[in-house]
Structure formats: structure tokens, C-alpha cells
Amino acid sequence: MKKDVMKEHVVQMLQERGVSLDDIAELSWQLQAPYNNELTKQECRESVERVLEKREILYPVLTGLVIDKLAEEGKLPEPLLSVICRDEGLYGVDELLGLGITNIYGSVGLTSFGYLDKMKNGILGKMNQTQKNGGRVTTFLDDIVAALAAAASARLAHRGKAKKEQVM
Amino acid sequence: MKKDVMKEHVVQMLQERGVSLDDIAELSWQLQAPYNNELTKQECRESVERVLEKREILYPVLTGLVIDKLAEEGKLPEPLLSVICRDEGLYGVDELLGLGITNIYGSVGLTSFGYLDKMKNGILGKMNQTQKNGGRVTTFLDDIVAALAAAASARLAHRGKAKKEQVM
């Protein structure tokens, strides 16, 4: 599948799970705004778009979204099904995929990912509540969204630095 | 699920996919023997057993084995199904899980994992051939087996060092 078709597919899967690219851009803006007071949400949105054009990011995103969905539909075998449905704290594979996503922009996105994953800002908090209420399985989704926001933010940090240098 | 029950479950899943703990121990011995000429295959087998008693290792192993199986049975949605069935070289999620497994014994297992994954020694070569012949899906299996062997070998390296110190 071509990369742009896969991107479209992933964006639609995120949408079906209640996450828009603007939600991710909002998290990314919250992360990066303290360091750059001219940053607009539009720039963050564009950064999220660029991040989703990398195959090495699309694959772990796609994999995590599929596992969540299969879990929600009861289509995973036990004991994996229960582990994922109750978002077992020691599972860790969701964090591994998140790490794979943020790493593409260097290790500086790592702490932002960890921070978002723990603080459950914005859409992440809502997601978590939905899962606890027995609604949907978002075991991978929250890590994926946090990782994409952290990646988009790290990308902006690297670009901001490069831009400043050109001005100098 | 209790840890020892999960271990038993994972060992059985490996068996069903044609991999015994002795196969993994053999790879581990090949990795470690050049540095320790007294190392027996029995010690390697025991190291593999210990590695499979860690929950942080059992979870990625279990997840990878389940994805392979679902792919083989055609139970994953597209485009993920095709990506995994043809073991797409840029997929990378299999390596992410492998990395998560070897990391538990420090970064020294990392190069052994990469080496095995590339050289396709022993059972790894057979697996790969089976997949190419359209037999089974082993996209995650080969990384998992290589990572377990590398982890068991790194564990022995750390223990060997500790033992030598006690003698001194």
C-alpha cells in the first residue's frame, strides 16, 4: 500500500476511535508552546501531518490501533485479550510502540511522551475515562496519541533550532 | 494470569510454531561459547528458562506470537495483514518487540539480537525458508526467538562476570 493511502487509512482509524489530528496538534502545542511563544496550532497541525507521512511511524500506529480494535471485538485469544482489555499496567508493549514512534525524532521526544502518558492531558484523559467506564479499549490508543504529539513537538523543536540558525 | 501459567502457555505456543526451548538454547550457546569455553548447553537452556520467567519479556513474546497466528489465519484487517504476511522489510514492529525483550538484560544483548536476526542461524534459517515457501507466518517469531537467545546469552555474560568476581 502506498504511503499516502496508508496515512489516509490511519487518519480514518484514529477518527473512528474519536481522535482528530487537531486533538493531537493541541497536545503538541501544549508541549512546545512554553519554549516558543510564537507557535501556532496550525503549525502543530502541519507537524502532525508530516509525522504521519513516515512509514516507520505509520506501521506501529497501525499495529496498535488494530490490536485495540481486535481486543474490543473480543477477537484476541486469551490471556492476551484480558491483559489488553483491562489495560494491565505491566503490559508495556503499548509503551514500546510509543517509544518506536517518538524515537524517529531523537530521544528528546521521549520525556514528552512519558509526561503526556502519565498526565493524561486533554483527549488522553477522556480516553482513559471511557476505557474505565467499560466503553472502549484504548490500551494502545493513548500511547499512540501521546507519542504522535511528542513526535510532532520534537520535530518542531528541531526545526525551530534550524530556523534560528538561518537567521543568525 | 499467574506468571508461571503464562510461561507455560508461551512455551506451548512456541512449540506449536516449531520452536523448542532447546532450539533457543542452542542459539544462545553459539553466541556465548566464544567467550566462555566451559559453557554447557544445559546452562544455556536454564538461562532461557529464567528469561521466560519475567513478565516484561512474556508480554512482548505473547503479543508477537498472537499477531503471527492471526495473520496466518487471515484474521487481521488489511493493510496490516499483507504487510505481516509478506514480512515487509520496513515494518519494524517485530524489531521493536525484539528490542524490548533484549533490553531487559542491558544494551549488550542488542548486537547479538541484530546479528542473529541477520545471519538466520539454525532454526531461524529454517523458519525463514518456511515463510518464503508460503508455509507459515513467522514475521514476529524469528525476531522473538533471536531476542530470547540474545537475552539468555546476555544474562549469562552478566552472571559469568559476577561469578569470576566472587572467585577473585
Added chain:
Amino acid sequence: MKKDVMKEHVVQMLQERGVSLDDIAELSWQLQAPYNNELTKQECRESVERVLEKREILYPVLTGLVIDKLAEEGKLPEPLLSVICRDEGLYGVDELLGLGITNIYGSVGLTSFGYLDKMKNGILGKMNQTQKNGGRVTTFLDDIVAALAAAASARLAHRGKAKKEQVM
């Protein structure tokens, strides 16, 4: 150097930089207490001690502490000296070492590490202030302390799980 001698050496280096094992245990307790209301600070302290008995953790800790010290004494060549002295946000090698430390207890410690590194709780906030005031170089130290606390906390999470299973 024997492992226990190296541990002692690292503990002393931390002390010289103003960090006691109790400071790290305190951070670890803050991370883990919400999930375990019987957890004592003494248990956290013991977990920090165990974490510092692993060679794969002692090495990155030692390396980071040495780099900070050489930077403080102006003994690194440029441009690395300036990058480390001003704790350049895009440097990332400090986070890489932190990641190497937390990984030993699985990916679940990763988000705690990121969270601490961003929130600058307790001793981490003080450190950061000292560096900003031109006092000392703590570019690696804060990541090391956050990573050790996250590792000690992840270790307790895994053990707590194991203990509960034995009771059942």
C-alpha cells in the same frame, strides 16, 4: 572493578553532587504510592539499593556523572563543552542514558522517567535551579536520578504483582 565497589563509588559520586539514595527513594515512592498504599519509603530505599547492584545500570550512571563533572571543570573540548554546560534541549544523549537505565525493568518505567524529567519533582527541581543559577552542571544528573527512581519504582511494581499472585 568488582560490582559492589563500583556501587559504593557511584553512591559516593551521587553524594558529592548533592543526591542521597533517600532523595531517589522519595521520588520512587511518589511514583509508586498511588498504586500501592502500603508502600513504605524504606521499601523504596531498598529497591534503589537493588537497582544500583546491576552492572548494566552502574555503567551509564557512572558515564553520565563523569561527563557532568568534566563539563563543570571545563575539561571537555568544544563544542561539546558548551552544549552540555547550557543543557541544550536538543542534546538527547542524557535521555538516551536514562532510557538505558529504565529499560532494565521493562518499558513500564519509561513513562515515569519522562514524567519526572519533565515535572522536576523534589530534588530534580532544586538541581535544575542550581544549574540555571550557574552553579553546577547537572545535565546528566537529573536524567540519571529520574531514571533510577523510575527503575526502582518499576522494580517494585513487578514485585508487587508477583507477591499478590503468591497470596492468591
Added chain:
Amino acid sequence: MKKDVMKEHVVQMLQERGVSLDDIAELSWQLQAPYNNELTKQECRESVERVLEKREILYPVLTGLVIDKLAEEGKLPEPLLSVICRDEGLYGVDELLGLGITNIYGSVGLTSFGYLDKMKNGILGKMNQTQKNGGRVTTFLDDIVAALAAAASARLAHRGKAKKEQVM
């Protein structure tokens, strides 16, 4: 320091340690040629150049090269000095930096890095021999060179894929 000045500085440091960008390109070509029989060494050389334009890669490269040099000049404190001078197998920080470098192009570069680090192809074998003969300290250098070659190769793999898609 501006990014292009830092690149130049790093290239010169590599040169001083006996490694040219063509040496790295050669390793990269060996890795990638089996998958792409039209690949030229010139393309690999260009890929190495691009890889060295990323700040998130320049920083770990610079850090590793500086540590090797300080070790060679006896300017690191003990016990770190001895650990690095004898390229202690369990040290692992060199692999951590290598991992940080390859990760920028996704986890697919990981196995190539491990493979090169173990096989000691081309310049890597020579380096290793030099260190064993008591010549120079190349504890970080070999991992850095292997990681740069793996990164340049993974970058080409991603681009080759993208190019094929445009043709289709």
C-alpha cells in the same frame, strides 16, 4: 554551533581517528546492495552525508568520539578509564549511543547495526585490531561507525520504497 559547522567538525574528528565518509559508505553499500542491485557507492556516500546533517545524530556521535579521545589521553577518572580502555564487553553505553543513532531511521536499522558490530566488516575489523594491539581507544568509534552505516542504509531502504511507489 550551527549544524553544518558541527557536521564539518564531526567529519574531521572521524578523519583524525582514521575513518573517512567513504569507509562508512562502503559498509552501508554492503548492507543494502543485496536488496538493490542498482545501488551505487556514490548514493551511499550521499546518504551518509544526509545522516550527518541531523543534530539528533551529530550529538551522540560527537559525545562518543570525545569519550574515546579522553580515554586515549588518560583524561577520564577511574574506574571509567579502565572500563573504556579495555572495551569491557558489558559496558553497553557505546551500544546505547549506537541505538540512538540508528533509531532515527526506525527500528529496521537496528539489526544491521548489530550485525556490523558483531561481524566487524571492513574498517570495523581494522579498528578492533588496532585497539587490541594497544594502539588507540575505539570503544565508541566502532559502534558509531556501524550505527552511521546502518542509519545510511535504512535511510536508503525507506527512500527506495518511496521511489518505487512513485513509479507505480
